[in-house]
Amino acid sequence: MNAIAFLLGLLVLAYLGSILVGGRAIRGFGLASGAEYLVLGFVLGPQVLSVVNRQLVDSFQPVLLVGVSWLGLVLGVSYLRVGQRPVPLSRVALGIAMSALVSAFVSTVVFFGASYFSPLPQAEVIALAGTAGIVCSETTRHSVRWVVERYGAKGPLADLAADTARASALFAALGFAVVNAWLSGAALENFSVLQRVLVSLGLGVVLGFTAALLLGREFRRDESWGILLGTSLLGTGAAARLNLSPISTTFAMGLTLAIVSPHRLDIKAMVTPTEKPVLLPVLLLAGACVNVKLPVPLLVLVAAALVAKLMTRIVCGALLSVTLKPVNGVGLEFAGSMLSSGALGLAVALALSVRHPGVVADTVLLLASLGVLLGEWLGPGALRRALARAGEIKPEVPPEGAEPSLPSEA
Amino acid sequence: MSGHGGSKKTRATRAIQAAALIVTFGVLYGVTRVTPELETHLGTVAAVGFLLLAGTLMSELLETIGLPHLSGYLLAGIIGGPHILHLVDHHTVTELSPVNTLALSLIALAGGAELRIETVRSVARSLAWATLIQSTFVLLCMAGVFLAISSYLPFTQGMNSKALIGVALLWGVLAVSRSPSACMGILSQTRAKGPVATFSLAFIMLSDVVVVILLATMLMLARPLITASGGISLEDFSVLGHELLGSIAVGVTLGLGLAVYLRLVGRQLLLVLLAIGFGLSDTFAYIHVDSLLAFLAAGFVVTNLSDQGPKLLHSIEQTGSVVFVVFFATAGAHLDIPLLQRLWPVAVALCASRAFFTVVAGRISGRLAEDPAILKRWGWSSLVSQAGLALGLSVVIAKAFPSFGEGFRSLAIAAVALNEMIGPILFKFALDRAGETDRNEPEIRPSLPPAPAAE
Numbered sequence: 001m002n003a004i005a006f007l008l009g010l011l012v013l014a015y016l017g018s019i020l021v022g023g024r025a026i027r028g029f030g031l032a033s034g035a036e037y038l039v040l041g042f043v044l045g046p047q048v049l050s051v052v053n054r055q056l057v058d059s060f061q062p063v064l065l066v067g068v069s070w071l072g073l074v075l076g077v078s079y080l081r082v083g084q085r086p087v088p089l090s091r092v093a094l095g096i097a098m099s100a101l102v103s104a105f106v107s108t109v110v111f112f113g114a115s116y117f118s119p120l121p122q123a124e125v126i127a128l129a130g131t132a133g134i135v136c137s138e139t140t141r142h143s144v145r146w147v148v149e150r151y152g153a154k155g156p157l158a159d160l161a162a163d164t165a166r167a168s169a170l171f172a173a174l175g176f177a178v179v180n181a182w183l184s185g186a187a188l189e190n191f192s193v194l195q196r197v198l199v200s201l202g203l204g205v206v207l208g209f210t211a212a213l214l215l216g217r218e219f220r221r222d223e224s225w226g227i228l229l230g231t232s233l234l235g236t237g238a239a240a241r242l243n244l245s246p247i248s249t250t251f252a253m254g255l256t257l258a259i260v261s262p263h264r265l266d267i268k269a270m271v272t273p274t275e276k277p278v279l280l281p282v283l284l285l286a287g288a289c290v291n292v293k294l295p296v297p298l299l300v301l302v303a304a305a306l307v308a309k310l311m312t313r314i315v316c317g318a319l320l321s322v323t324l325k326p327v328n329g330v331g332l333e334f335a336g337s338m339l340s341s342g343a344l345g346l347a348v349a350l351a352l353s354v355r356h357p358g359v360v361a362d363t364v365l366l367l368a369s370l371g372v373l374l375g376e377w378l379g380p381g382a383l384r385r386a387l388a389r390a391g392e393i394k395p396e397v398p399p400e401g402a403e404p405s406l407p408s409e410a
Numbered sequence: 411m412s413g414h415g416g417s418k419k420t421r422a423t424r425a426i427q428a429a430a431l432i433v434t435f436g437v438l439y440g441v442t443r444v445t446p447e448l449e450t451h452l453g454t455v456a457a458v459g460f461l462l463l464a465g466t467l468m469s470e471l472l473e474t475i476g477l478p479h480l481s482g483y484l485l486a487g488i489i490g491g492p493h494i495l496h497l498v499d500h501h502t503v504t505e506l507s508p509v510n511t512l513a514l515s516l517i518a519l520a521g522g523a524e525l526r527i528e529t530v531r532s533v534a535r536s537l538a539w540a541t542l543i544q545s546t547f548v549l550l551c552m553a554g555v556f557l558a559i560s561s562y563l564p565f566t567q568g569m570n571s572k573a574l575i576g577v578a579l580l581w582g583v584l585a586v587s588r589s590p591s592a593c594m595g596i597l598s599q600t601r602a603k604g605p606v607a608t609f610s611l612a613f614i615m616l617s618d619v620v621v622v623i624l625l626a627t628m629l630m631l632a633r634p635l636i637t638a639s640g641g642i643s644l645e646d647f648s649v650l651g652h653e654l655l656g657s658i659a660v661g662v663t664l665g666l667g668l669a670v671y672l673r674l675v676g677r678q679l680l681l682v683l684l685a686i687g688f689g690l691s692d693t694f695a696y697i698h699v700d701s702l703l704a705f706l707a708a709g710f711v712v713t714n715l716s717d718q719g720p721k722l723l724h725s726i727e728q729t730g731s732v733v734f735v736v737f738f739a740t741a742g743a744h745l746d747i748p749l750l751q752r753l754w755p756v757a758v759a760l761c762a763s764r765a766f767f768t769v770v771a772g773r774i775s776g777r778l779a780e781d782p783a784i785l786k787r788w789g790w791s792s793l794v795s796q797a798g799l800a801l802g803l804s805v806v807i808a809k810a811f812p813s814f815g816e817g818f819r820s821l822a823i824a825a826v827a828l829n830e831m832i833g834p835i836l837f838k839f840a841l842d843r844a845g846e847t848d849r850n851e852p853e854i855r856p857s858l859p860p861a862p863a864a865e
Contacts, residue, residue, distance in 0.1 A: 004752050014686075187445045201436070210430045212468075216423060225464070226732055230463030234434065237456020238441045277681070 008321060034142070034307035034342065035376040037280050041287020052288045061354050062286060066349035067282045069236035073228075074275045075169045075344060076204075076254020077268050084265060087163045091317060098338070099137035102312040108134030110301055117297040120359070127183055128301075128360045134175040135349050136309040136370040139165040141343030143375065147337075148384045151213040155392035158325040161337055161383060164399020169251070169344050176348045177201060179249035183356055187243040201252045207231040208256025215263050224270065228326035240355070242346055247344075247351055279343055286346050289353055290369050291362040298359065302367045306374055313338050329390050335381025340375035341368070419492055424474060428736055431467040434460060435490070438497045453507045454489055454852065457498040461739035462732060467569070469735075482596045483735050486830060487742020498743045502588075506740045511732070512687035513737035516800065517594045518702045519686075521615045522709025523719050524597075529862065533609050536779040536789070540613055543775040544768065544793065545620055549582035551767040555583040565817025576635030578771045579682035580807050583628045585764050587621045587803055588614045589700070589833065592795035595734060596837050598727060604846030605785045610792035618799065619654070626650040626801055629810055636811060646756060657700040661707025664690070668708060678717075679725035702799075741797060744829040745827045749820055757824040763830070764825075768793050784844050791840030796826045796831025 008310050044051040052095040057064075080087055111129035114120055120128065144165045148158050156232040161391050175406075181196030188196055215224055232250050239249040254271075317335025321325040349368035387393045434647045438460045457552040469482025491499040516845075530537070566574060592616045597607055626647060664686075669811040671682065694701040713719030750757065772790030775781075781789065804822035808815030 041623060057849060066455055141506055143656060206433065206437070210433050213426045214430050218427065225728075226466045229732055230434075230459050233455055233458070233459025234463055237453070237459055238437055241441050241445045241453065263678060 001136070003067050015329055016261070018379035022084075034276075034283050035372050037283040038287040038290075038346070038372055040368070042290050043287075044251055044284075045288030045290065047290065047292055054289070057288050062283065064350060064354055065240060065286075066233065066236055068140065068249050068351050069246040069250040069276070070232060070238075070252035070278050071282065071343050072173060072234050072267050073254040074271050075173070076256075077164060077258050077264070078253040079169060079251075079255050080258050080317070081164045081265075081268065082159075082166060086157075087166055089135040091160065091163035092167040095139075098164060098316050099139075099168040099171035101316060102309055103137035103171060104403045105133075105312040106136040106305050106308045107362075110305050113301045113304050114297075118296070118301065119295065122169060123316050124358075124360050127179065127356075128363060130175070130179040130182070131348065131352055131360070131364045131366055132301075132305050134179065135364055136305060136341070136371060137168060137175065138172045139168045139338045140340050140344070140375070141165040141169075143340030143379045144337070144383060146379050147387065149389065151384060151393040153393040155385045155387070155390060157330070157334070157387055157390040158327050158392050161386075162325070164338070165340075170255075170342050173248050173251035174347060176351070177245045180243070180245035180248070180352075180355070183243075183301055187241065193310050196244060199242065201238055202251050203235055203239055203244075204249040204254075205250025207235045207249075208253040209260060210262035211253070212257055213259055215267070222265070228267070228271065245351065247347055258377050274364035282343075282350065283326075283346065286350050286365065286369065289350065290365055292366060294359065294363060294366065298363045299366075302363060302370060305367055306370060309371065310339065310374075314406035319375040327392065333382045333386035333389065336378045337386055338379070339371075339382070340379030341371045342375070345371060364397050420469075422463075424471065427467050427470050429463055431471065434463045434467065435495070435497070438490070439495065440459075451497065453502045457502045458506065458509070458736055460490060460497060461487060461736050461811045463823065465735040465739035476839075476842070478596050479599045480592060480738055480834040480836045481831070483738035484742035484834075486744075487561055487739035488747065491743030491747075493745075493747040503740060503743050506736070508688060508789050509740060510798070511691045512684070513733045514703060515687040515691050515705050516683065516726050516730050516733060516769070517591045518705035519683075519709040520598075520730070521590055521594055521611065521704040522661075522722060523713045523723050523734075524594075524709075525610055525615060525710050525713065526719075527714050529608055530612050533605070536609055536775070536785060537612055537616060539635055539775040539779040540609075540772070540789065541616060541620055542663065543771045543778070544613075544617070545586050547625060547771045547774065548764070548767045549579075549624070551582075552585035552760075552764055553578035553582035555767075559756060559759055563817070563821065565814045565821075569814075572635045576632035577637075577811075577818065579628050579632050581760075581820070583621065583624050584800055584803050584807070584825075585760075586617070586624065587796060587800040588617050588793055588829070589797040589799060590614050590618060591734075591737070591797055592830070592834050593792050593837070594611050595738065596834055596841070598730065598734070598793075600838060600841055600847040602840075602841045602846040604844060605782055606788045606791065606841060606844045607846050609785055609818060614792060615706055615788065618706070619854045620802070621651065621799070622700065622703075622809050623656070625806065629807075633810075638750045653698055653700055654699070654703065657694075657703040660694065660697075660699050661704035662711050664704065665708035665711025667714070668722065669712045669718050672712070672718035672721050673716065676721065679721075680729055683725060683829040685727050709729050741830065745830070746820075746823050747827075750824045752826050753821060753824040755836070756821065758766050759830055760821075760825050764803055764829070765832075788840040788844050792830055792833075792837045796829040800826045800829075 041052070043049055045057075046053050081090075088297060106300045106322075107129040110132040112127040114128055118125070118202065141162065144158075145155065177200045178193065181193045181200065191199065208231075211227050213225045232253060235249045236246040239246040241409050243306065257267055261267060266382055294302075313335040314332065314334075316338065317327070317331040317333075319331075320327065320334060321331025345368045346365075349361070349365040353365050384393070423749035441456065464486040465483035467482075468486040472482040472485065473479065487498070491501065492498065492500050512634055512645060553575075557574060557834035560569075560574055560578070566577060569577065593610055596602075609641060630647070668682075668686075672679075690704075691701050694704055709722070712722050769790045772793070773786060776789055800822065804819045804826075808819040811818070838847075
């Protein structure tokens with residue numbers, strides 16, 4: 001397949017994604033995390049049919065980089081709000097804490113496992129452990145939204161699920177900034193890890209402020225696209241050239257915009273419909289990049305990381321069921337619902353694969369992909385059961401007038 | 411290109427824009443100094459962002475002194491380009507060629523969609539005379555000027571008079587090529603409406619076809635003059651005929667398809683335009699179809715054989731607001747400033763005489779066609795700009811005549827650089843003076859409807 005044909009294929013996917021954002025016509029179509037596109041990419045990729053080979057995927061590196069960074073921006077812009085409702089700070093803290101807990105446990109398991117059983121040198125073991133923890137820490141908000149909207153759920157548990165899922169993105173974005181700074185190559189070699197992290201986030205903050213100032217008091221859509229695209233591409237390219245994490249930079253930029261811009265809702269409404277059209281091609285490319293032909297110890301480590309993630313989520317669910325009223329009695333189901341992962345975990349894994357290709361990146365990408373599939377298998381069903389038991393939906397009966405399966409929130 | 415005319419922004423807004431421009435330059439300047447060794451694709455991503463942001467801001471700032479946005483985009487590219495600050499290097503400029511392809515296809519599509527049959531009919535007489543006079547008079551006069559200054563040109567040294575005449579005719583063809591992109595750029599920014607705008611658009615879109623035919627003719631005539639062994643071959647015309655008819659046929663088909671899509675689906679036009687711009691341009695090149703002409707025909711069909719023209723134009727305007735900035739800023743980065751420094755006396759002479767003969771031809775054709783006074787006065791103003799088409803012709807000529815081709819192309823680049831900078835300013839000035847520009851503020855985005863609160 002040549003590059004133009006492949007590009008057209010990606011555009012068709014983006015087209016499909018954009019229809020999924022806005023269409024009532026295909027209600028109920030698609031999976032919550034978009035895992036089917038990941039599988040499609042894997043099947044088309046070099047591991048199965050070789051319709052899309054690695055060289056072709058590599059030639060799309062800039063597109064990939066821009067795509068994952070744009071996802072970072074969208075996550076940042078929409079971080080503090082669910083719809084138009086602000087996320088309470090306590091929920092933000094809870095989401096971050098749960099992500100940190102999962103990440104720490106997964107990283108520990110992977111670190112010790114890799115140290116004892118894998119042939120990797122120490123530096124790569126640390127990188128693997130750190131990134132594995134990060135990709136497992138996210139709960140995708142798409143899955144929560146999918147269930148909530150599909151079943152017309154409303155209530156404190158639905159809000160809690162939505163808020164904590166959204167809040168989990170911050171830990172992954174910041175965590176990847178740290179890992180990437182630790183991995184940094186030739187650029188900024190005289191800088192410490194902390195300084196590199198500050199540069200990657202500071203770049204995003206500066207560009208976020210700049211964009212907020214330029215968008216100013218009057219919001220003109222034609223100018224706004226140029227400003228948002230320009231600042232995000234500049235941030236992405238600059239961070240990538242400095243061997244820093246572009247996702248973290250654009251996330252910081254988006255978050256800055258969400259905090260300081262008076263037009264935060266307009267900006268959110270502008271960028272969120274673009275998420276699906278960007279995400280689906282990214283999922284396809286991610287699937288094509290997945291390499292399952294890894295040494296057996298690393299495959300075992302991937303399985304161990306997924307088990308560790310599952311266990312930590314169960315512990316989190318148990319803790320929440322005794323400390324938070326909405327989770328009371330549905331701790332296990334709520335824990336299962338938090339297993340859903342998607343855009344950010346895969347974006348981090350892909351960014352690592354693009355910037356630091358090798359066995360560590362392949363392992364992390366495989367882990368992220370399997371995490372998406374596992375989350376798809378367990379997450380939406382668990383959340384539906386939790387919401388039904390909490391009395392926030394009628395079990396098994398999708399109400400009339402339910403929203404489409406993969407809508408993007410305004 | 412953001413479509414607003416003389417917007418009334420406050421001083422504070424301008425100060426913020428100036429500060430943001432400094433930040434934009436500062437960020438990329440800092441990054442390129444820390445990592446001078448480029449990984450190519452990473453440089454491209456940063457460069458697109460820089461060109462888009464710096465071009466937009468520069469255009470806003472230059473607007474305060476009455477210059478068109480296009481000049482701002484070009485200036486941003488020139489300053490950030492490989493010859494001044496080196497924030498965007500040569501390789502990156504080459505890497506951005508897909509953006510150019512996309513922009514040109516959108517420009518041609520929009521150009522065609524702007525041409526309504528009744529509008530063309532209303533200026534048909536003016537068009538016919540202008541095409542005849544501008545194409546023949548300017549071509550011959552510029553060939554004469556070229557002959558007159560040929561002794562100052564290194565690549566014509568040692569040529570006999572027959573060969574000189576041949577090269578001069580080729581320069582004449584180059585001189586009658588115009589810039590559809592610059593014309594569309596200015597019209598899109600100013601939202602100009604009136605006889606000058608209508609005539610300019612119709613003439614320049616038509617001149618694309620005329621120039622292609624003229625080039626084939628002059629190549630055929632010049633070959634026996636320049637190379638002793640060469641003869642006149644009608645084969646070129648056969649190929650050209652196939653290409654022109656094929657382009658129109660493909661364009662009509664595409665236009666009908668687009669009209670059907672717009673009518674039946676009418677959504678996700680951004681993605682459809684991207685697919686058309688990237689995918690079809692390559693396909694057209696592969697099957698030897700002139701993509702500019704094909705897209706022009708497609709746009710023309712959508713506007714004149716369906717009621718979907720406004721929808722198509724609106725979508726192109728939205729997409730173009732980003733793509734065109736990068737396109738023109740890249741063109742600015744592509745300008746060869748050292749070459750211009752070296753060849754500027756000759757380039758200035760050629761550009762000045764071209765502008766002069768264009769004005770004279772405009773006056774003659776205006777009188778013959780009995781144009782309204784405003785058109786007689788300003789009808790020539792859009793014809794000074796030159797850009798990608800002229801450079802494309804120079805590449806074709808350089809390939810056809812390798813013995814002097816490189817020198818010829820260098821001179822063309824220098825001359826086009828001047829016309830590219832001056833032409834848009836003249837055109838906007840003329841539209842302002844003719845009272846055809848829209849000076850109203852653009853609409854501020856209305857408040858959002860409330861979004862669903864639940865997730």
